[in-house]
Every structure is written in C-alpha cells, then in structure tokens.
Amino acid sequence: MFKSVLAAAALILTGAASAQDTSASEAEAFVESNAQSVIETLQALQAGERDLDEVRAEFRDRIDRLADVERITNFVLGRYRRTASEEDLAAFSETFREYAISVYETELTNYAGQTLSVTGSVTRSPGDYVVRSEVTGGPDGRTYDVNWRVLESDGELQVLDAQVFGVWLAQTQREQILSIIGNNRGQVSAATEALNDRLENSGTQAADAPQGSGE
Amino acid sequence: MILIRFLLVAGFAALSTACATSPDALEAGDPFEPVNRAVFQFNDAADRAILGPAARTYAQVTPQPAQRGVRNVFNNLNRPVVLANTLLQGDFERSSDVLLSFITDTTFGIGGLFALAEANGVPQHNEDFGQTLAVWGLGDGPYLMLPLLGPSNLRDGAGRFVDRYPHPFNWNEDFSQSGEAWALRGLNGLRFRADAENAFATLDRTAIDPYVQMRSAYRQLRAEQIRDRSGDDDAAFDDLPDFD
Numbered sequence: 001m002f003k004s005v006l007a008a009a010a011l012i013l014t015g016a017a018s019a020q021d022t023s024a025s026e027a028e029a030f031v032e033s034n035a036q037s038v039i040e041t042l043q044a045l046q047a048g049e050r051d052l053d054e055v056r057a058e059f060r061d062r063i064d065r066l067a068d069v070e071r072i073t074n075f076v077l078g079r080y081r082r083t084a085s086e087e088d089l090a091a092f093s094e095t096f097r098e099y100a101i102s103v104y105e106t107e108l109t110n111y112a113g114q115t116l117s118v119t120g121s122v123t124r125s126p127g128d129y130v131v132r133s134e135v136t137g138g139p140d141g142r143t144y145d146v147n148w149r150v151l152e153s154d155g156e157l158q159v160l161d162a163q164v165f166g167v168w169l170a171q172t173q174r175e176q177i178l179s180i181i182g183n184n185r186g187q188v189s190a191a192t193e194a195l196n197d198r199l200e201n202s203g204t205q206a207a208d209a210p211q212g213s214g215e
Numbered sequence: 216m217i218l219i220r221f222l223l224v225a226g227f228a229a230l231s232t233a234c235a236t237s238p239d240a241l242e243a244g245d246p247f248e249p250v251n252r253a254v255f256q257f258n259d260a261a262d263r264a265i266l267g268p269a270a271r272t273y274a275q276v277t278p279q280p281a282q283r284g285v286r287n288v289f290n291n292l293n294r295p296v297v298l299a300n301t302l303l304q305g306d307f308e309r310s311s312d313v314l315l316s317f318i319t320d321t322t323f324g325i326g327g328l329f330a331l332a333e334a335n336g337v338p339q340h341n342e343d344f345g346q347t348l349a350v351w352g353l354g355d356g357p358y359l360m361l362p363l364l365g366p367s368n369l370r371d372g373a374g375r376f377v378d379r380y381p382h383p384f385n386w387n388e389d390f391s392q393s394g395e396a397w398a399l400r401g402l403n404g405l406r407f408r409a410d411a412e413n414a415f416a417t418l419d420r421t422a423i424d425p426y427v428q429m430r431s432a433y434r435q436l437r438a439e440q441i442r443d444r445s446g447d448d449d450a451a452f453d454d455l456p457d458f459d
Contacts, residue, residue: 099423
C-alpha cells in the first residue's frame with residue numbers, strides 16, 4: 001500500500017499545468033496526463049530502455065521547473081513558519097526538498113509497470129479539486145484507489161497531496177515535522193536535522209545539493 | 216486480560232506523563248506520547264528480532280496459493296465479528312452481504328479456503344466494534360500504542376476486546392484457551408505481518424519520525440473506515456486542510 005502512496009506521491013512533485021479558469025475536467029486531464037508521463041518513464045526504466053541516473057535527472061528537472069515545493073514546505077511547517085528565522089526556513093526548505101526527492105528516487109523501481117486511470121473528481125470550491133483514480137498492475141495484483149488534491153494558483157493547476165487507502169501523504173509529513181519541532185521547543189532546525197539524518201541513513205547525501213545558509 | 220492491564224497501566228502512566236507531553240502531542244490527541252513511544256520502541260525491537268524475520272520466512276517458504284488460502288480462511292473466520300457489527304450499526308444491506316459471503320465461502324469455499332463470494336461480486340465489508348462505537352457517536356479518545364498489537368486508541372482498544380466474543384475461536388471456552396487456538400492466532404498474526412511487509416519496509420525507508428508516521432496513518436485510515444458506511448464518498452473531502 002505504502003508503495004502506491006509513494007508512487008502517487010511522486011506525481012506530486014512532477015507537474016503543473018497552465019490553466020485559466022480551470023474546471024474539474026481540466027483537473028482530471030491534468031492528473032491523467034502527468035500520471036501517464038511518469039508511468040511511461042517508469043515503464044521505460046523497467047524495460048531497461050533508460051537508466052536510473054537518466055530518470056533521476058528528469059525528475060529533478062521537472063521539480064525545478066514545475067513543482068511548488070515552497071507551498072508544500074510551508075504546509076508541513078504549519079504555524080512554525082511564522083516564527084522561524086529566515087536562515088532556518090531556507091535550510092529547512094532545501095533539506096525537505098532533498099528528502100522528498102530522495103524518497104521518490106529510492107522507491108522508483110517499485111512503481112514501474114503500474115497503470116493509473118482517472119475515475120472522477122470532486123470540486124470542493126472554485127479551483128480546489130480532488131481527482132479520483134485507480135492504480136493497477138502492481139506485483140500483488142490489487143487495485144488501489146488514489147485521490148489527488150489539485151489546487152489552482154495564479155492560473156496553474158498543481159497537485160499538492162495524494163491519498164491512498166485513506167492516508168494523505170503531505171498531511172502525514174506535516175504531523176511528523178510538527179511533532180519534531182514541538183518536541184524541540186519550537187526549533188525548526190531540529191526538523192532540518194532529522195531530515196538530514198534521514199537522508200544520511202537512506203544513503204542519499206544532501207551534500208550534493210545546494211545548502212541553506214545555516215542555522 | 217493483557218489489553219485490560221495495558222489500558223489500566225496506560226491510564227496510570229498518563230497521570231505521570233501528562234506533564235512531560237508536548238503541547239503538539241496533546242493537540243494531536245496523544246497525551247500518553249512518552250509511554251506510547253516506549254511501547255512503540257518495544258514493538259519495533261520485537262519486530263526486528265522476531266516477528267519480521269518469522270514473517271519473511273513464512274512468506275518465503277509458503278507458496279502464494281497457500282498464503283492466499285490462509286488469508287481467506289482467517290478473513291472468513293472474522294465474518295461473524297463483521298456481521299455482529301453491521302447488525303449493531305443497523306446496516307442490514309451490508310449484513311446480508313457478510314452473511315451470504317460467510318455461508319458461501321464456508322460451504323462451497325471449503326471452510327473459507329476459497330473466496331468465492333468476492334470472486335462472484337458480493338461486496339466485501341470489514342467492520343469492528345471500534346467502528347460501531349464511532350457510528351454510535353463515541354469519539355476515538357486518546358491515542359494508544361498497544362504492546363505487539365500496534366496502533367489504537369481508547370475506543371478501538373476497547374472495541375478489540377469486545378470483538379473477541381463473536382469470533383468463532385471463542386465460541387467454545389475449552390477450545391478458546393487450547394494450544395491449537397493459540398497456534399492459529401499465532402499463524403494469523405504471522406500472515407498479517409507478512410502481508411504488511413511492504414508497508415513496514417517503506418516505513419523503514421521513508422519515515423522522518425516513524426512513531427508519528429504510524430500514528431498519522433492509523434488515524435487517517437480509521438477515519439476512512441468509519442466514514443465508508445455513510446455512502447457519501449465526497450463527504451470524505453469536506454475537512455481537508457488549506458495549503459495557504
């Protein structure tokens with residue numbers, strides 16, 4: 001299940017689409033087209049047509065160009081983003097971005113060959129959609145429901161969260177970050193340190209990436 | 216008895232740990248966080264030392280069809296529990312699905328070995344007394360990490376205790392306490408852990424704070440399970456947070 005959560009989550013960081021006066025059907029098409037693109041990349045990876053480094057570079061490029069990581073970062077920081085220093089915020093943003101990318105990179109090989117199809121959507125308010133989809137073709141042969149939180153901002157549609165079997169990924173990350181900061185007297189740097197520990201333990205060094213200005 | 220003892224211990228521990236609990240934990244409905252974290256660490260150690268390796272061995276040496284059969288049998292054995300709860304919730308449509316599945320799989324499915332009802336399109340349901348209490352309007356109460364059993368809360372922990380009674384293992388008192396019954400419970404635990412291997416592995420690889428990740432996932436999953444009987448799927452999205 002969590003593999004599918006992460007497979008879905010990979011899509012969060014992979015796309016944004018231009019749109020004016022977006023509608024639910026546009027949100028559905030947005031999810032379907034971006035999902036298809038990711039799946040094709042993963043299928044090529046599985047078939048040996050592309051190597052991991054190439055796929056990794058493509059994902060990073062997409063994130064750099066398209067994803068609103070800043071908005072997700074602000075969300076997971078909750079109220080602490082208002083009290084943290086600019087230096088702490090910069091360091092956290094860089095590290096959180098690296099953490100998110102490393103998670104998706106690590107899990108990449110588990111997602112190849114899966115198929116996602118959009119099954120409908122709900123409009124919560126203008127520009128705020130939940131797109132429903134099904135993911136099939138995993139090794140266990142099961143069908144997983146995946147829901148996407150798609151928000152419009154400045155005429156662009158962006159996926160900011162994904163839910164599989166009732167678990168929203170960004171909400172779960174937010175709870176972890178808030179808990180770490182709360183247990184460390186409100187210090188955002190504690191969360192940055194925890195993310196760096198996670199990165200080091202997973203074998204992905206954040207040192208490859210530009211670092212924040214320190215704590 | 217183990218569960219009752221734990222709940223009592225947790226209650227007393229709460230008195231001594233409330234002051235040590237952070238405001239964020241209190242806000243998250245986890246006033247026993249220090250105790251819960253200790254239990255989580257115990258569970259994690261037990262899993263790494265015994266349960267995980269045993270489950271992986273089970274998955275490696277048991278052919279897939281046999282694993283599926285074991286899963287089907289235990290799911291079928293749990294259907295009287297599900298039926299009792301759908302009835303207590305006054306949901307007769309789901310009750311008829313569960314009863315039809317139980318009769319079909321027990322007879323034509325050879326004791327539940329084959330999931331014929333599901334294969335023939337009978338909707339499947341999974342209700343427990345924790346969900347029933349929620350449907351009756353009871354809140355979840357403080358979050359609890361139960362020894363070996365994993366994440367729960369006061370309402371669902373009590374529900375687990377009540378759910379023992381409709382289960383066929385407990386219909387006969389002599390059998391309930393027999394070595395065979397405990398061996399079967401052990402097998403059920405083993406196959407449950409084996410089925411959750413991917414989730415455990417991903418937790419290991421991705422969690423920033425594994426304890427909080429599990430708490431968050433449990434909360435969200437239970438909310439979804441409780442909500443699923445309302446029939447209004449879209450209502451699940453009413454309470455989503457803002458990203459601004």
